Amino acid sequence: MATNVLGTELQTCSTDPLTGFYRNGCCDTGGEDAGVHTVCARVTVEFLAFSAEVGNDLSTPHPEFGFAGLSPGDQWCLCASRWAEALEADAAPQVVLEATHARTLEWVDLADLKRHAVAE
Known part of the structure; x- marks a missing residue:
C-alpha cells in the first residue's frame, strides 16, 4: 500500500483527466518514474504559465x-521537483495532501505542502 504525505493510504488524484505516471489516477511512483510524478496538484493559470515558461x-x-x-x-500528478521549482518562483499550485505520495517529502517540506493544501 502506497502512503501519502500524511502517512495514510494514498488516495486517487484524478481520473478525469486521467493522471499519474502509471495513468491509474494515483500519484504513485516506482523505479521507472524518473520524474517522480508524486504531487497531486490542482493546477492554476499561474502554474500553467510557469510550467510552459520552463519548458513543459x-x-x-x-x-x-x-x-x-x-x-x-x-488535478494532475506533478513531478516533485517541478512543484518545488514552482514554489521557489511563487507559482506553486494547491496540493491535495491525501493524494500526494510520501516520496514527495524527499523534495519538499510538509509545512510547505500544508500551506498550499486544497481546502475541502
Whole structure:
C-alpha cells in the first residue's frame, strides 16, 4: 500500500483527466518514474504559465499521446521537483495532501505542502 504525505493510504488524484505516471489516477511512483510524478496538484493559470515558461507546456493538447491538455482547476500528478521549482518562483499550485505520495517529502517540506493544501 502506497502512503501519502500524511502517512495514510494514498488516495486517487484524478481520473478525469486521467493522471499519474502509471495513468491509474494515483500519484504513485516506482523505479521507472524518473520524474517522480508524486504531487497531486490542482493546477492554476499561474502554474500553467510557469510550467510552459520552463519548458513543459501542460495546456496544449497532444492527442498523439492521449493528452487533452490541462485547464485551471484540473488535478494532475506533478513531478516533485517541478512543484518545488514552482514554489521557489511563487507559482506553486494547491496540493491535495491525501493524494500526494510520501516520496514527495524527499523534495519538499510538509509545512510547505500544508500551506498550499486544497481546502475541502
